[in-house]
Amino acid sequence: MEAILNGSIDTGTDTGIGAGGRAGKAEEEAFVRMSALSKVYPNGTVALQDVNLDIAEGEFISFVGPSGCGKSTIFKLITGLSSHTSGELSILGASPKDARKANNTSFVFQDHTLLPWSSVIDNVMLPLSLRGDSKKESRKEAERVLEMVGLRDYAKALPRMLSGGMKMRVSIARALVSKPKLLLMDEPFAALDEITRQTLQDELLSIWQQERGMTVLFVTHNVFEAVFLSSRVAVMTPRPGKISTVVPIDVPYPRGEQYRTTARFSELVGSVSRSLSHD
Numbered sequence: 001m002e003a004i005l006n007g008s009i010d011t012g013t014d015t016g017i018g019a020g021g022r023a024g025k026a027e028e029e030a031f032v033r034m035s036a037l038s039k040v041y042p043n044g045t046v047a048l049q050d051v052n053l054d055i056a057e058g059e060f061i062s063f064v065g066p067s068g069c070g071k072s073t074i075f076k077l078i079t080g081l082s083s084h085t086s087g088e089l090s091i092l093g094a095s096p097k098d099a100r101k102a103n104n105t106s107f108v109f110q111d112h113t114l115l116p117w118s119s120v121i122d123n124v125m126l127p128l129s130l131r132g133d134s135k136k137e138s139r140k141e142a143e144r145v146l147e148m149v150g151l152r153d154y155a156k157a158l159p160r161m162l163s164g165g166m167k168m169r170v171s172i173a174r175a176l177v178s179k180p181k182l183l184l185m186d187e188p189f190a191a192l193d194e195i196t197r198q199t200l201q202d203e204l205l206s207i208w209q210q211e212r213g214m215t216v217l218f219v220t221h222n223v224f225e226a227v228f229l230s231s232r233v234a235v236m237t238p239r240p241g242k243i244s245t246v247v248p249i250d251v252p253y254p255r256g257e258q259y260r261t262t263a264r265f266s267e268l269v270g271s272v273s274r275s276l277s278h279d
Contacts, residue, residue, distance in 0.1 A: 031057040037087035049240035062226035070241025106175035108185040112167040114159040121155040145173040165196040245275040
């Protein structure tokens with residue numbers, strides 16, 4: 001792969017942070033570390049092979065690649081929902097399961113997964129209720145994150161009363177309520193129309209900048225979305241999944257609607273797209 005800093009492609013062997021990021025050298029400050037990470041399922045399927053990536057605290061990293069390349073498998077390993085076969089994986093120097101027990105990670109799925117019989121605020125409070133926090137403090141924190149996603153006036157509404165975009169906002173609020181250090185998002189906007197999708201992209205970046213220090217890992221099939229949101233984009237190969245290329249997105253935050261129409265945005269989308277087509 002060609003190397004292009006200042007507007008092109010960085011090979012996957014250099015896991016430092018691009019100019020668009022908010023952290024220093026990933027090698028020195030790795031928040032998430034994947035080293036020779038592999039996953040082989042009992043039926044012999046090699047889902048991941050020798051994945052190497054260091055992620056610093058405060059980064060926004062998107063993973064793109066063809067279906068079945070192992071993007072969601074990486075997330076399952078990071079959340080401790082599955083175990084890797086070989087290699088190393090750590091979060092703040094701890095195992096994924098220990099990080100999850102310490103409430104350091106939260107997950108947003110493509111499906112909003114809301115409890116249909118519970119109000120918006122009760123859905124958002126659920127993680128805090130499950131860990132035994134007081135109802136008064138849980139409600140206060142739930143109201144804070146609902147304000148952040150623009151849904152405080154819908155606190156008493158049931159999910160069936162909400163649009164698809166509003167349901168996803170509730171899901172994001174529920175993930176944020178426990179103040180995670182690491183937020184994983186697996187194609188959360190895939191089922192939404194383009195206008196709603198772009199609105200939520202804008203809101204997600206605003207939330208990320210408010211929650212200083214929170215690290216976001218984001219899976220998407222949409223190259224435009226990855227380039228708009230990310231400080232770096234990790235491009236994965238077809239199965240067995242590897243990170244072939246890491247593209248630094250050297251555009252400072254905050255990013256608004258005008259960024260989508262710039263020549264630089266188009267150049268970066270082209271860089272990621274070419275990388276995908278070469279794998």
